[in-house]
Amino acid sequence: MSKVILVTGGSSGIGQSIATLLADKGNIVYAASRNVVNQFDGNLRMLRMDVTDESSIISAIAFIQANHGLLDALINNAGLGMAGPLENTTETEAKEIFDTNVFGVLNVCRACIPLLRISKGRILNVTSIGGIFALPFRGIYCSSKFAVEGISESLSMELAPMGIKVSIVEPGDFKTNINTNRKKVASVDHTHYPTFDATLVQINQEVSGAMETDIIAHAVERILRKRNPHLRYRVATATQHFSVWLYRLLPGRWFEKLIMNHYKLR
Ligand SMILES: NC(=O)c1ccc[n+]([C@@H]2O[C@H](COP(=O)([O-])OP(=O)(O)OC[C@H]3O[C@@H](n4cnc5c(N)ncnc54)[C@H](OP(=O)(O)O)[C@@H]3O)[C@@H](O)[C@H]2O)c1
Known part of the structure; x- marks a missing residue:
């Protein structure tokens, strides 16, 4: 049966692949992001919404409510x-990431939960x-994802009695x-962080040579079809699964050494 689904960040990358696949499967999908023009024809609909802006969220969700009555x-x-050394990261730079990655999630949940209650719906x-273990020069990003892991665990327990199921998807x-x-820290102290540029090159190479997003889109589509979804799903390569396993198994300093060697910090 056709569902009404909202995908934030649906204009690019992972979100775009998820939104496109779910719309191809017959659902009505609102792909929301800041830099799109509203377009409400067909199954895949573009919805202008900034997750850091409460008024933009309220008007976007009011539109869904007026047209469907639920989500x-x-x-x-x-x-x-x-990316950047934590010492050189300003409060403003850190807050921009938390505003989007953490408070953005809370803002959109707050607006959508009343509509999800009606359908006994799902949150992913x-x-x-990087929300399981942290990486050098990505401390702000990783800590924002740690925060969403925690928020999701609480949310899952709070919403379960209402029939809303929450799952976490952890991409490699x-x-x-x-x-x-x-975003890059504007003022990097290269004298004290001489390896930063090389690490950033390595991070970029790892992403540009990585998996195609249709893999995660299919995983999300399968998760949404499950009657009793797990709390966590990791969508990653065998090496990335192995790294999480090592993180849980090894003493903290040993794992830290592996990561520092990987990024040539020692
Ligand atoms: N790619 C990876 O390797 C990877 C790995 C692990 C986790 N992830 C996570 O996967 C998610 C998607 O990332 P991606 O790799 O697909 O990145 P991406 O291609 O850069 O897409 C990011 C999306 O988020 C939207 N966005 C950013 N700020 C927004 C805001 N304030 N309000 C609404 N939309 C906003 C962007 O659209 P606008 O700019 O138009 O707003 C865009 O649609 C992120 O949460 C990321 O942390 C990605």
């Missing part, structure tokens, strides 16, 4: 990458493997526009 699924996918929050690296859109 079956919310996929919180909009997000920004961030897209975090990252996927080939998207995240490299281009990633």
